[in-house]
Amino acid sequence: MRARESASAEELAVWRALDRVQDPEILRPITELGMVTGVDVTSSGEASVSILLTIAGCPAARRIEADTLAAAESAPGIAAARVDVGVMTPEQRRAFTERVRGGAEARPRQFGPDSLTRVIAVTSGKGGVGKSSLTAGLAVALAAQGLSVGLVDADVFGFSIPGILGLSRDGRTEQPTRVDDMILPPVAFGVKVVSIGMFLGEADPRSTAVSWRGPMLHRTIEQFLRDVWFGDLDVLLLDLPPGTGDVAISVGQLLPQAEVLVVTTPQEAAADVAVRSALVARQTGQRVTGVIENMSGLRQPDGSVLELFGSGGGALVASRLSDEEHGDVPLLGSVPLSPGFREGGDAGVPAVLDRPQDPAAAEVLRIAAGIAGRGRGLAGRRLGVSPRG
Numbered sequence: 149m150r151a152r153e154s155a156s157a158e159e160l161a162v163w164r165a166l167d168r169v170q171d172p173e174i175l176r177p178i179t180e181l182g183m184v185t186g187v188d189v190t191s192s193g194e195a196s197v198s199i200l201l202t203i204a205g206c207p208a209a210r211r212i213e214a215d216t217l218a219a220a221e222s223a224p225g226i227a228a229a230r231v232d233v234g235v236m237t238p239e240q241r242r243a244f245t246e247r248v249r250g251g252a253e254a255r256p257r258q259f260g261p262d263s264l265t266r267v268i269a270v271t272s273g274k275g276g277v278g279k280s281s282l283t284a285g286l287a288v289a290l291a292a293q294g295l296s297v298g299l300v301d302a303d304v305f306g307f308s309i310p311g312i313l314g315l316s317r318d319g320r321t322e323q324p325t326r327v328d329d330m331i332l333p334p335v336a337f338g339v340k341v342v343s344i345g346m347f348l349g350e351a352d353p354r355s356t357a358v359s360w361r362g363p364m365l366h367r368t369i370e371q372f373l374r375d376v377w378f379g380d381l382d383v384l385l386l387d388l389p390p391g392t393g394d395v396a397i398s399v400g401q402l403l404p405q406a407e408v409l410v411v412t413t414p415q416e417a418a419a420d421v422a423v424r425s426a427l428v429a430r431q432t433g434q435r436v437t438g439v440i441e442n443m444s445g446l447r448q449p450d451g452s453v454l455e456l457f458g459s460g461g462g463a464l465v466a467s468r469l470s471d472e473e474h475g476d477v478p479l480l481g482s483v484p485l486s487p488g489f490r491e492g493g494d495a496g497v498p499a500v501l502d503r504p505q506d507p508a509a510a511e512v513l514r515i516a517a518g519i520a521g522r523g524r525g526l527a528g529r530r531l532g533v534s535p536r537g
């Protein structure tokens with residue numbers, strides 16, 4: 149088997165085709181990760197490709213093997229292809245994790261103060277207002293716009309993200325892959341997802357209640373942020389539990405640079421508790437950057453709108469959080485009630501991808517575009533002015 153440096157023209161064409169094969173968990177080309185160890189092409193155009201996997205037999209491994217074969221077969225001048233799969237030795241695995249981390253020892257802490265990742269924590273006052281559905285929708289929408297996105301489901305008591313993103317089926321939740329001490333999160337619709345629901349072992353998350361106390365919760369969130377390898381993310385979203393509990397405070401301590409989005413319903417009575425959850429975030433030094441109203445009016449077949457939960461709650465929360473000290477906290481959007489949006493979540497296929505015309509999905513896409521366009525504040529951004537000549 150020949151390395152890239154000594155490849156013939158036909159072999160080089162195969163290497164180039166393999167550059168397009170991504171590791172489905174790390175989301176980087178397998179050639180860049182050193183997983184392709186050699187390519188041979190015979191004079192009759194038969195290609196053999198050798199790849200090394202961290203572990204054999206897992207779904208990611210099967211996909212890499214299939215994608216490698218398809219890529220080799222598609223290369224110009226190739227009549228047939230086969231793939232030889234090997235498993236890395238412990239030594240090779242160490243070199244691999246080093247390469248993935250880019251020499252992590254020397255790198256700043258993931259999501260530490262020097263990190264360029266924008267961290268957005270989504271909170272709500274009451275439960276059941278659609279916070280998880282919106283967080284998942286925003287994450288998928290941002291990934292679809294080409295951003296590199298991670299999502300931490302920190303809603304320990306009501307983790308629902310794996311279900312909404314199709315990572316949990318028939319009571320089995322997809323598990324992160326462990327490569328030595330590196331934990332690689334599963335990827336759903338381009339989003340790297342980690343959830344407390346993935347760390348329950350064999351327990352069926354449908355019938356498993358997590359009843360951990362503060363310190364245990366804090367350690368778990370800390371582990372999510374430290375040991376799970378997200379790679380270089382543009383945006384990390386966190387789905388917090390509703391209310392003002394231990395997790396919100398831990399996230400405030402661990403990620404003081406986080407922006408906070410508050411989800412509320414149009415019901416004015418829900419506003420007080422939504423404002424309180426935002427104030428807890430402020431107390432831990434986080435910035436509240438916007439409010440999203442969910443479950444706004446439901447469009448009727450005759451075109452009228454039924455305001456099931458009243459109206460005005462989002463605007464009320466936004467205005468109560470805006471003041472001279474903290475500036476304007478905008479209402480980023482009002483997501484209507486929509487049966488299609490709920491069905492997408494239940495089926496594990498986000499409506500923002502599957503039915504972007506759905507009124508709720510369309511509004512989530514619009515909010516995501518606004519969030520993507522806003523960046524992380526002015527620091528490091530180019531301003532739209534040019535010097536006068």
Ligand SMILES: Nc1ncnc2c1ncn2[C@@H]1O[C@H](COP(=O)(O)OP(=O)(O)OP(=O)(O)O)[C@@H](O)[C@H]1O
Nearest residue numbers: 275276277278279280281306443484485486490493
């Ligand atoms: N705009 C909407 N239209 C219709 N159904 C919605 C909408 N938003 C959310 N839902 C549905 O409402 C239910 C609750 O949503 P979700 O689980 O996202 O709420 P939550 O605020 O995260 O709840 P908790 O924090 O208590 O777990 C889900 O069944 C979801 O599909």
